[in-house]
Amino acid sequence: MTTQWQADKPIYLQLYQQVIERILDGYIQEGEALPSVRKVAAQYQVNPMTISKAYQMLQDENIVEKQRGKGLYVKHGAQEVILKRERDMFLTERWPAILKQIKRLQLAPESLLNGEGLS
Structure with missing residues (x-):
């Protein structure tokens, strides 16, 4: 994912779109876990709440699902x-x-x- 953020668009929307694009391009496969909120936040020096907001959008759209104790996984058919x-x-x-x-x-x-x- 990129570290160059567009000033005119919230970071959580940019993160959301990057995950969508990575799924479409096959870099993130169905059934694969998304990186943890903490890992992404540390890697890109972004507030964890920003990452959580992007991930929540993906959950709300049924693109990913939370597996208790394991994290978020891309749903089959996503x-x-x-x-x-x-x-x-x-x-x-x-x-x-x-x-x-x-x-x-x-x-x-x-x-x-x-x-x-x-x-």
Whole structure:
């Protein structure tokens, strides 16, 4: 995870998003334990409550589950749930603006898919 924090976004949201991305990218596998709150807090010199808040969001969304005495584990099926949600958000929130820009710049979809005209 990064130690460069964006000033305009709360750290707990950035941590939450990093865990989501690491699950999607396969760096954190389903069934795998998340690092402890204390370990992450010490590693990134962040208040443990900040880490707890990010982890609580993951629990609230049923991405991770607490196993008594062991910690938090990524639930089986979490990657597919995240992937579906992220795709939906991309298509509804980001894609319309991207499509508008593609049309404005008169870019051909084929050239974008082939990486042509990119430097």
